[in-house]
Amino acid sequence: MIERFSSGFHPFVLPFLAGMIFVLGYCVYGIVRILFQLSGEDRKKFLVSLVTPKTFVKNIRDIFCDCLLHVKLWKRNRLLGYMHSSIAFGWFMIILLGHIEVMLFLPERIHLFYYPIFFNFFVAEADSTIQGSLLFFLMDFFLLVILSGIGLAMVKRVRSRLFGMRRTPRPSLLNQIGLYSLWAIFPLRLLAESFTAHISGGSFLTIPANWVFRQFLGNDLNMLPTWWAYSIALGVFMSVLPFTRYMHIPAEMMLIPMRNAGLKVRNARKGFARVQVYACPNCGVCIDACPMSVDKANLKDCTVYLTRQLRRGNERRIAEISDKCLLCGKCEAVCQVGVEGPKLRVLNRAERKYAVKADYSDIPTGTLAGAAEGGKVLYYSGCMSQLVPSIGRSMESLFRKAGVDFCWMDRDGGVCCGRPMLTAGRLEEAREIVRKNTEIILQSGADTMVVSCPICYKMFTEEYSLPGIRVVHYVHYMEELLEQGRLVPRRGDLCYVYHDPCELGRGCGIYEEPRRLLGRLSSIAEAEKNRAESVCCGGSLGSLSLSFAKREKITRAALDNLYTSKADAIATACPLCTATFARYADRPVRDLAEIVDLYTDGKLKPDTI
Amino acid sequence: MTDFGFTLSRSSALDLTKADTRLYERLCSLSPDARTCMGCGSCSATCTAGPYNGMSLRKVILGLQRGQDVRPMLKGCMLCGKCTMVCPRGINTRQLILNLCRIYD
Known part of the structure; x- marks a missing residue:
């Protein structure tokens, strides 16, 4: 492989270089700012975790699995998983392979930022470079993978339902610029590399394309404009990146180590919360998941819009979104990145000042003194x-x-x-x-x-x-x-469908125990959406502003989810869910305590009488 | 004065034309459903704070309409939400209390 330009520079790299320097500068500034916003204790905890071997390995593994391979998304939706990992992992591999090429063939150029990206422009193939064929093949292969991902992304923009998403957030203008420049980058790279493939060499994608182009274009005049266009697309993407949802790429790489360090959100706007807000990729999975989205009026009140408004600093909307939420935690359960929507909302509520402070000095504390002594x-x-x-x-x-x-x-x-x-x-x-x-x-x-x-x-x-x-x-x-034999089960004849209350399931992680208990006493059926995906009953005290009338739609939607199975009655383990469902349900709603009481007999052991 | 064993209590008649209802009006602009309260007292019957400091949302709203100071009652509220669950008019009582706590000055 030989160099075509002894200077190793061409002006077309400037747009890319400018964008790259800008985005790196912005990220360094952002990281420093966030580190200073953390409390001293948290900062120390975070920095120590970065050099602890165990968390270091976990960080690398999590970043690789979540940011590049999108393992969690694959488990949820294969098509979306392929789309995202093809672009992320493919792009990562192209950058990595570019660096390997430069290190192998022109190690003296590795310090130039742009060289690995525009390698094919700067080199010409010589006889000795046959070992590059594998690298060239891999380059073309990963470019093809990315292009397939981009193709899917285009389809998804028009028909998101094909990807299992009913609703997606409407992108803002800057997000659209970011999106279209991202889409442009890879086709332009293919064009640019194809036009130079007869000089620099190529593989199964670029060489045939080069042959086709030469059949009717026949000269090298198109070479430079396409490389310029490729560089400009990269430059535009990187210079708008900090202001678009694509900020989630660097922010998620910061979020994962912070989470692994065990940090908690303490301030509504600063530090870890800021990282979470930027790490939201605006995918919109939370829109379909949100129980409030049954009512069109609430569509713009889910977490994806909260993070958007927090970035914009729109205080009126932040307050509105924070107050309306039921805090059922479903958005957090389905979030691929780990944005803690409910926590962010509570902390934003906590920013508010109240003129009347509570005073509980009238409550006596000695009312039960000694009442439960002796093992009661x-x-x-x-x-x-x-x-x-x-x-x-x-x-x-x-x-x-x-x-x-x-x-x-x-x-x-x-x-x-x-x-x-x-x-x-x-x-x-x-x-x-x-x-x-x-x-x-x-x-x-x-x-x-x-x-x-x-x-x-x-x-x-x-x-x-x-x-x-x-x-x-x-x-x-x-x-x-029951296990100690102090209660003796009797099997009931009703079939119950169990509704996971938000606070018990997603809140405390108790999913199997109620089912096990219920299973001993009667037959149970499963709702369509259950466990971590369970739908909030709509009665939640989490919401401050949802009125009684507006909750009815949510409750009815949650009931519809439970009706799908062949159950005679609804079982749940929360007084609020029981009261809320009982209002509209067409079949009996019972709390677990009632069911256990109904289907058990006492069997007193002699020593306890 | 001769002690007859009983006293005359002061008149509890209110002159509503002199009552300062500005706070009530401000509350109604934030929580319009406050106007729909019919004073049934379901909220007071279920109130967690009631037994401790006499909190009663019915009395709070009535007091505001009469221009009285309701802060001593408000202070005991724990926002448990039972009043919201039982309100036959579907008033979002928790939001009403929070709004009231905010605008008091």
Whole structure:
């Protein structure tokens, strides 16, 4: 391989060079800024994790699998997975192979940024370069892979339904410029390399193309314009990149190490939150997933639009989107990148100032002092269970049947667990409620606390510190009672479909235990969308602004999802879901406690009587 | 004065023409459904904070219409949302309370 130009430079590389320097400069500036926005502790944690061998290997593996191969997307949708990985991995391979070529043939040029990208322009083939044929073949192969991906992307822009996506976000003007320049890059590269293939050499794609072009063009005049066009397309793409969704490419490479370092979002706008906002690729998977999207009026309130408005700094829309969300967590569950939509919303709510501060000094904390001493179980039913009294009654009956000595903490009204306050973004008030409850519970002298509401359970496990007290969800507790033989199951004849409540499933990761429990007592059916994909019942306290009337559509859509199976009744494990579904359902809606109570007998062991 | 064993309580009559309802009007512009409240008291019956500090959303709205200070009641609210669930008029009570907490000055 010999060089065509002794200077190793041609002015056509300038657009690419300018774009490249701009984008690198922007990214370095962004990384430094974000590092400074992190708290000292987080920054240290992050930097240490970068040099820890274990996290280092995990970072490399995750970046390779998620950013280049899109493994998660493949698992979800093969067509989309192929489309994205063909472009990302193909492009990566072309850049890598370009560098290998330069290192093999012209190692003295490796310090030039543009050389590996425009290698075929700068070299001419000599007899000694037959070893390059494999590299040339690979180059053409990966270019073909990318072009197939671009072809799919074009089809998807017109008919997204073919790719399993009903709705995609509308791209802004800059995003369109970015998109079309990205589409232009690879066909232009093919053209440019084809025009020079008789000089620089090529493979199965570029050599036949070169032959065809020479049949009717016959001269080399087209060579330079196509290389210029290729360089300009690259330059345009890179200079708009920081202002488009393509910023997710560098941002995701920052997000993955930060997540692996165990960082948490602490500020609504700065640091890790900023990285998440930029890492959102605007794919729009969250639009179809969002339970609110059944109503057209809510289409622009899902996470993809939240990140967009956060980038634009549109405060009015940020507040609107943050307040409307049900915080069901489905967008986070389906997100390929790991944008924590619900958390970002809660933190944005927390930015708001309230003139009236809460004051809970009237709440006495000694009401239960010593009430649960001597191994009694403390039972907390939660506020919402008071609207579904059958849950508390069933729990009471179960405790009696199993011979468990218990103390019902909030039978005649008690203090809220604090989660509604927390999700409303009033973090200080929520902490005050937590403090009150902690005092009450610690004074009761209990060593086990059973919680029957998943909203409260999530709060108790995540935000409370109750030393010496085992907090158990009632599903686990009832299962224990059955296993110990203190409750004897009787099989029921109804077929139940189990609805995963958001806070229990996506919130606490409890999917199998309720099904196992239900399976012991009756036959169960599965809804079309279940487990992590379960649809919010629409009653969620997460939403601040959705009115009662607007929730009906969401509830009906969630019920439709449950109706698809041949179930006689709906089972769930959340008082809020039970109350919400019962309003519109055409078949009975029962909480797990009711079902277990219905289908079990007590069998007291002699030593417990 | 001679102690007859009973006293006359002060008149609880309100002069609504003198009541300062600006806060109520401002609240209604943010949460228009406040106007649909019919004062049934379902919210107060289910209220978690009620037993502790006398919080009652019915009284809060009534107090605002009469230009009274309702802050002592508001302070006890825990946003648990039971009032939203039981409201027969479908008023988004949690949003109403949050709006009220914001605009008070």
